[in-house]
Amino acid sequence: MYKKLPDMNKQAIYDMILAALQEQLHDAKCAAHSAREAATHEESKAENQYDTLGLEAAYLAEGQSRRVDEYKTNIDLFKRNEMVLCREFYADTPIALGALVTLTNFQLPFFISPVAGGLEVSSEHLSLQILSQNTPLGIAIMGTFQGDTIEFADKALRIERVY
Numbered sequence: 001m002y003k004k005l006p007d008m009n010k011q012a013i014y015d016m017i018l019a020a021l022q023e024q025l026h027d028a029k030c031a032a033h034s035a036r037e038a039a040t041h042e043e044s045k046a047e048n049q050y051d052t053l054g055l056e057a058a059y060l061a062e063g064q065s066r067r068v069d070e071y072k073t074n075i076d077l078f079k080r081n082e083m084v085l086c087r088e089f090y091a092d093t094p095i096a097l098g099a100l101v102t103l104t105n106f107q108l109p110f111f112i113s114p115v116a117g118g119l120e121v122s123s124e125h126l127s128l129q130i131l132s133q134n135t136p137l138g139i140a141i142m143g144t145f146q147g148d149t150i151e152f153a154d155k156a157l158r159i160e161r162v163y
Contacts, residue, residue: 010086010163012123013100013111017130020121021078025071032064074115081114089162091146097133100163101141105155109163112138 038057078085085098095101095112102109108120110131117132131138140150146162 010088010098010100013126013128014082014086016121016123016126017111017113017116017119018075018078020119021071021075021116024116024119025068025075028064028068028071032061032068035061035064077115078113085113091162093162094143094145095141095159095162096143100128101131102160103141104158104160106157109161110137110141112142 035057038061081097084096087098089095089099093099097112097114099112100109101112108127108129111128112133113130114133116130117135117138119130121128121130131141133139133142137152140152141159144150144159146159149156149158151157
C-alpha cells in the first residue's frame, strides 16, 4: 500500500551507533581510571594547606566516574529501545524515535534517538548525526512528515527524506 523509501539497514545503523556509544564508555572508563590514579598518587598529597592538587584530582576523578555512569545509562536506554529504533519508516510515517531524516541545508542526515544528541558517527557507507528527541530541533520535527516544512531558528527547513 505504501511505497517504502530506498533500503536503509536500520539494524546496521543501530549497531554503528551502539558501537560509538560503547567506545565513548570505554574512553570514559580509561579517563576515570587515570583520574583516580592521579588523585591517589603519592605526588597528589598536600604539602601544605594551600596545596590543592590532590583535591582537584579527586574532583576530576569524581566527575569522570559520573561520566562513566551517564554513558552506561545511555547505552542501557539505547538497548531498551532497539525495536523502536530499528523500525521502518515510510513517506507517510510521522517522524519519531528511530527515524533517519534528511533536512534541507544540513549536510548529514539526523537519526532521532533518546540519547547521545550531537554525536556524529560514520561507516564506509553512511555518516550521520544523532539528534535527541528533546532538543529544540528534535521537538520541532517530531510528528511531522516527509515533505513538510518546519520553522527553526528563523529558517524554513524542508524534511526531504525519512527512512
